[in-house]
Amino acid sequence: MSTTNVLFDVPGPRARLRxxxxxxxxxxxxxxxxxxxxxxxADKGQLAGKLWEPFLRxxxxxxxxxxxxxxxxxxxxxxxxxxxxxxxxFGLGRLxxxxxxxxxxxxxxxxxxxIPLLLLIFFVQAGPATMSGYTLNVPAFAAVVVGLTLYNGSxxxxxxxxxxxxVPRGQSEAGYSLGLxxxxxxxxxxxxxxxxxxxxxxxxQMVVLLKDTALGWVIAxxxxxxxxxxxxxxxxxxxxxxxxxxSVVYILINLLLSYLANRLENRSRRSRxxxxxxxxxxxxxxxxxxxxx
Amino acid sequence: xxxxxxFSPLVQEFSTxxxxxxxxxxxxxxxxxxxxxxxxxxxxxxxxxTPVLRAAGTLYVNVLRNTPLTLVLLLCALGLSDxxxxxxxxxxxxxxxxxATGGLSAYTAAFVCExxxxxxxxxxxxxxxxxxxxxxxxxxxxxxxxxxxxxRSVIAPLGSILIALTKNTTIVIVAGYIExxxxxxxxxxxxxxxxxxxLGFAAGYMVLTLPTGFFFGWLAKRLAVSR
Numbered sequence: 080m081s082t083t084n085v086l087f088d089v090p091g092p093r094a095r096l097r098x099x100x101x102x103x104x105x106x107x108x109x110x111x112x113x114x115x116x117x118x119x120x121a122d123k124g125q126l127a128g129k130l131w132e133p134f135l136r137x138x139x140x141x142x143x144x145x146x147x148x149x150x151x152x153x154x155x156x157x158x159x160x161x162x163x164x165x166x167x168x169f170g171l172g173r174l175x176x177x178x179x180x181x182x183x184x185x186x187x188x189x190x191x192x193x194i195p196l197l198l199l200i201f202f203v204q205a206g207p208a209t210m211s212g213y214t215l216n217v218p219a220f221a222a223v224v225v226g227l228t229l230y231n232g233s234x235x236x237x238x239x240x241x242x243x244x245x246v247p248r249g250q251s252e253a254g255y256s257l258g259l260x261x262x263x264x265x266x267x268x269x270x271x272x273x274x275x276x277x278x279x280x281x282x283x284q285m286v287v288l289l290k291d292t293a294l295g296w297v298i299a300x301x302x303x304x305x306x307x308x309x310x311x312x313x314x315x316x317x318x319x320x321x322x323x324x325x326s327v328v329y330i331l332i333n334l335l336l337s338y339l340a341n342r343l344e345n346r347s348r349r350s351r352x353x354x355x356x357x358x359x360x361x362x363x364x365x366x367x368x369x370x371x372x
Numbered sequence: 373x374x375x376x377x378x379f380s381p382l383v384q385e386f387s388t389x390x391x392x393x394x395x396x397x398x399x400x401x402x403x404x405x406x407x408x409x410x411x412x413x414x415x416x417x418x419x420x421x422t423p424v425l426r427a428a429g430t431l432y433v434n435v436l437r438n439t440p441l442t443l444v445l446l447l448c449a450l451g452l453s454d455x456x457x458x459x460x461x462x463x464x465x466x467x468x469x470x471x472a473t474g475g476l477s478a479y480t481a482a483f484v485c486e487x488x489x490x491x492x493x494x495x496x497x498x499x500x501x502x503x504x505x506x507x508x509x510x511x512x513x514x515x516x517x518x519x520x521x522x523x524r525s526v527i528a529p530l531g532s533i534l535i536a537l538t539k540n541t542t543i544v545i546v547a548g549y550i551e552x553x554x555x556x557x558x559x560x561x562x563x564x565x566x567x568x569x570x571l572g573f574a575a576g577y578m579v580l581t582l583p584t585g586f587f588f589g590w591l592a593k594r595l596a597v598s599r
Binding site: 090098101102109194196207292304308322326330337363 | 420421422423424425428434435437438439440441442443446447450451455456510528529531532535536539540541542543545546553556557560564565566567570573574577578581582584585589
């Protein structure tokens with residue numbers, strides 16, 4: 080809302096009239112576009128009841144959409160847990176006082192953040208068989224989970240590092256002056272405050288992770304997208320209706336997660352349990368701050 | 373075991389790899405341009421005084437931001453292009469290129485819009501109030517006071533988006549357009565999934581993303597508004 084306030088004065092009578100006319104015109108334009116979209120779909124026969132009817136049947140949901148959703152959530156949940164562990168280890172590693180821990184951790188994190196996730200997934204799938212010389216079939220599930228873990232774990236490592244650095248220095252100095260050691264300062268003073276500050280960024284990263292499970296399509300992991308765009312259309316020939324239904328499912332889940340992230344952000348902004356400021360999602364390598372996956 | 377350090381496939385296929393990365397660059401630049409234009413239109417809608425436009429912009433951003441890019445690109449390639457027969461060119465290669473670009477820019481525009489909007493939010497109220505107080509009109513205060521400051525604060529986020537877009541072009545593999553990741557997949561099929569091939573392609577992407585990152589980081593620092 081503050082944007083509107085920066086840009087516009089409180090409208091007077093003439094501006095209000097102009098705004099109302101603009102509202103009317105834009106409503107007509109938006110409705111017109113919506114009409115053209117629906118008419119286009121109808122002309123191509125995509126709105127025929129036959130194509131949408133499968134989504135009213137219980138067996139399509141219990142047999143395909145829900146198992147697909149379950150596979151998606153399974154991959155997302157496992158990679159989320161592993162990525163959090165990876166993130167803690169490498170995030171703390173980058174903050175280490177010892178160069179022989181700090182430098183390799185930094186290299187690992189920056190490497191996995193700089194390369195596309197898909198390359199990683201391909202390599203995890205094809206690499207082990209070639210390099211060991213045995214016929215190894217890496218299951219698609221494992222390839223997706225390992226790829227997601229390494230990539231999102233690296234991003235989480237950056238979030239952890241930023242979270243711990245966002246706690247004011249006076250806090251750790253106070254800890255040291257009480258006679259705590261490095262481990263104690265980290266465990267008792269820095270981490271509890273940092274976790275509150277970085278919770279929103281972590282949950283937003285979970286949205287990214289959940290969306291990226293859709294990459295399983297490329298290596299034929301049978302998740303929601305695979306059921307929605309391959310198996311259901313194969314049975315009913317309804318690719319576009321099916322894609323629309325599947326995207327609604329994705330959007331609902333992600334909106335739920337984003338809502339959670341917002342709640343957490345508001346709570347930690349208000350919270351007095353931390354002296355740290357709220358951590359944003361890390362920018363890409365080289366760019367100091369950003370806000371996108 | 374000897375394949376572990378065998379870099380020769382990279383040398384043999386060098387021209388294919390280069391043309392793969394050239395496709396990646398073409399996709400990235402064209403989608404970046406379109407996403408910037410579309411994102412600017414969207415942010416104009418989202419901050420406009422018209423509730424209908426605001427709602428339409430919000431709807432677009434929330435839908436595209438929460439849908440996996442894989443799904444967006446598949447819908448473009450399989451749905452709009454193949455099922456609905458909306459071809460953008462008679463040459464299938466060109467057709468898939470434009471659908472892939474369209475999908476990528478439609479998806480990225482949502483993030484560009486959010487970045488620009490949060491940039492506008494960083495401009496303090498006092499700036500616009502001061503602009504009005506010295507008698508600038510709406511357009512003048514927008515052009516001379518608000519937008520220059522907003523733009524300078526979004527350089528870093530836009531750089532991150534550009535890098536994310538470069539990496540996201542790999543997903544175009546589902547839309548039937550050949551770029552670097554598709555070349556790597558093909559080489560994995562031909563030569564086996566060796567570490568040298570993987571590292572070679574990883575290095576190729578780093579050559580694209582790291583300089584972009586450092587350039588935008590430098591630019592953002594140089595142009596930062598000191599408050």
